[in-house]
Amino acid sequence: MLARRIIPCLDVKDGRVVKGTHFVNLKDAGDPVEIASLYSKEGADEIVFLDITATIENRDIILKIVEKTAEQVFIPLTVGGGIKGIKDITLLLQNGADKVSINTAAVKNPKLIKESAERFGSQCIVVAIDAKKNVVNKNCTWEVYINAGKTPTSIDVIKWAKTVEEMGAGEILLTSIDADGTNQGYDIELTKIVSETVNIPVIASGGAGTPEHIYEVLTIGKADAALTASILHYGKYTIKDIKQYLKNKNIPVRI
Amino acid sequence: MIVVINYGMGNLRSVVKTLEKAGADVLITSDSNEIEKARGIVLPGVGEFSKTMENLKKLNILETLSNSILKGIPYLGICLGLQLLFTESEEGNGSQGLNIIKGKVKRFVNNMKIPHMGWNQIKIRNKKCKILEEIPDNSYFYFAHSYYAIPEDKHVIVATTDYGIEFVSIIQKGNILGTQFHPEKSSELGLKIIKNFCQLVYR
Numbered sequence: 070m071l072a073r074r075i076i077p078c079l080d081v082k083d084g085r086v087v088k089g090t091h092f093v094n095l096k097d098a099g100d101p102v103e104i105a106s107l108y109s110k111e112g113a114d115e116i117v118f119l120d121i122t123a124t125i126e127n128r129d130i131i132l133k134i135v136e137k138t139a140e141q142v143f144i145p146l147t148v149g150g151g152i153k154g155i156k157d158i159t160l161l162l163q164n165g166a167d168k169v170s171i172n173t174a175a176v177k178n179p180k181l182i183k184e185s186a187e188r189f190g191s192q193c194i195v196v197a198i199d200a201k202k203n204v205v206n207k208n209c210t211w212e213v214y215i216n217a218g219k220t221p222t223s224i225d226v227i228k229w230a231k232t233v234e235e236m237g238a239g240e241i242l243l244t245s246i247d248a249d250g251t252n253q254g255y256d257i258e259l260t261k262i263v264s265e266t267v268n269i270p271v272i273a274s275g276g277a278g279t280p281e282h283i284y285e286v287l288t289i290g291k292a293d294a295a296l297t298a299s300i301l302h303y304g305k306y307t308i309k310d311i312k313q314y315l316k317n318k319n320i321p322v323r324i
Numbered sequence: 325m326i327v328v329i330n331y332g333m334g335n336l337r338s339v340v341k342t343l344e345k346a347g348a349d350v351l352i353t354s355d356s357n358e359i360e361k362a363r364g365i366v367l368p369g370v371g372e373f374s375k376t377m378e379n380l381k382k383l384n385i386l387e388t389l390s391n392s393i394l395k396g397i398p399y400l401g402i403c404l405g406l407q408l409l410f411t412e413s414e415e416g417n418g419s420q421g422l423n424i425i426k427g428k429v430k431r432f433v434n435n436m437k438i439p440h441m442g443w444n445q446i447k448i449r450n451k452k453c454k455i456l457e458e459i460p461d462n463s464y465f466y467f468a469h470s471y472y473a474i475p476e477d478k479h480v481i482v483a484t485t486d487y488g489i490e491f492v493s494i495i496q497k498g499n500i501l502g503t504q505f506h507p508e509k510s511s512e513l514g515l516k517i518i519k520n521f522c523q524l525v526y527r
Contacts, residue, residue: 071487072443072464109511114443139337145466145509165337167468167509189333190371192439192468239439239468270441293437323443323464 072323073287073315074114074294075308076272077301079104081150082121084130102137108301109142111308114323116142117170117242117296120150121217132164139165149197149242158185162193170242172197173215176222176229179236186237195272196238200226200259201246211259218246226259227266234267241267242296244274252278252299260290272296280306280314287320326364326525329389330354331379333371339402339508339518346519348526356388364525365389365397368508369404373429373471374416376404390422396499398525403469406495406502410473425497427475434488439470444505446483446493453482453496455503455520463513465493465505472504499524 079086085099105116116138120131128151135148148161149170158169175182175196186194199218200211211226230241243263245256255276264271273292277283277300286292300306312322326348328340336352343350343366351358359365367389369376380386393399393409401409410421413429421429432438443464448456472491475481483494485504493504501521507514 070445071440074442136337139335140341143338143342143509143511143514145468145506162335163337165335167335167338187372191470192441193370240441268437269439270437294442 070321072114072321073292074272075112075283075311075322076115076117076294076296077108077113077308078117078119078274078296078298080119080121080298081131081134083124083127084122084134087121101134102141105138105142105146108308109144112312112324113144113308114294115145115147117147117149119170120148122151132160135161135166136164147195149195154181155185155188158189162189168193168195168239170195170197172199175233176213176215176224179232182233182236182238186239191237191239191269194238195240195242196233197242197244198226198229198233198263199244199246200256202256202259214246218244218249227262230263230267234269238269240270240272242272242274244296245276248276249274250299251276254278254282255286255290255292255295257285257290260286260292264291264293270294280311283311284315284318284320287315325349325351325362326366326522327359327362328352328366328368329359329385331371331376331383333376333379335370336368339366339368342508342515342518343522345515346522348522354383354385356385359385359388359392362392362397364521365392365399366402366521367399367405367408368402369407371404372415373404373407373413373421374419376408377419377421386422390424393422393424393500398499398521399501400521401500401502402506402508403504406504407471407473409495409500409502410475413471415471424500425473425475425480425495426477427473429471429473431471432487432489436488439468440487441468442466443510444485444487444493446485446505447490448483450482450496453494454524455494455496455501455517456482457520457523458516459513459520465503465507465510465514467493467505469504473502
């Protein structure tokens, strides 16, 4: 049976992990390669690097990190953040990324999804959607935001999810801006509606504070995978704890 | 020397590293002379069936590859590298494959999500296959695909996996091995599969 996936996400800035450096047993707690390796040993099903490097000059640093990680960590590696076009995708894949996650560039130029999926295969094209609840406009319950959640687009999340599937995306990484950082649980309603709308896997993101939250988003929310950040980074729970909890509740997980 | 065939797509780094970790000398190549000299061949697969066949033709390595496999050189096809061994695929409207193993490659049509993406279990059907040494039944491996192969000769089936239907996840025909999953992305047990393949090459 296909297991539900637990995917730690690491925010990387200028080559250093900027969140989740509270590990005691690491030589260098800011080193993305070492943290990725630790998560892999703990049973992470994949790793996501989100490159939040602000300057263009420092963008090459992520390639080196991807290269080093791919040489030591033998689970799938997804890289997102700042991807503008085919050239960026090619470089990341050549350096050892298995998938890329595109967000703003896909909204600005949806053809990029099609072009990259045809070129590299749908399985390595993840489209990240940042969603925020819209209480004003009834025709757009959740609105797509771009530029790291700063800019509203007036695009409806559900319509956009259908479009990215048609364009050839292999997965959707769905983040609730409202829930992100709250540790109060995922946006279950949003995740469920998107997961029921498309026939590609949906990775839920934003809001995990307890293993129960993850259980909820995988069952009621119908997510295929759960992205986790602070719940792991600050050592409150390990991946093993989360997976054991899910297993006890009869969710198929790889232990 | 084990050659990893480079046809200009995706991530080759992981498969090379796992082979090196298993103690193999590895060369990434698209040169038919190198393929001819190889003791083992690995074709890692990402990309689209017909485009990959085209690429292999353009690089002038299709015939050499086919000949080496038929000559008995140990071959490991990963994901698309397994599918290319078959007669034809639905991907790209009935493209022709290497036709070394008779059968078709079909798209999943059940009500499951496509691609079949993530960690799934294998059910071992042929315990004697050397590639499965020290691999327990029901082990998890990493899959990322929308198409699966249906061999005519059921004797080539080494393991199957359940995704709405039971599909073939490992095949063997003599020196020819194929995994529908990615051993190079399947952590410790994936490394073990790669090691087992290397042992077949260097025995």
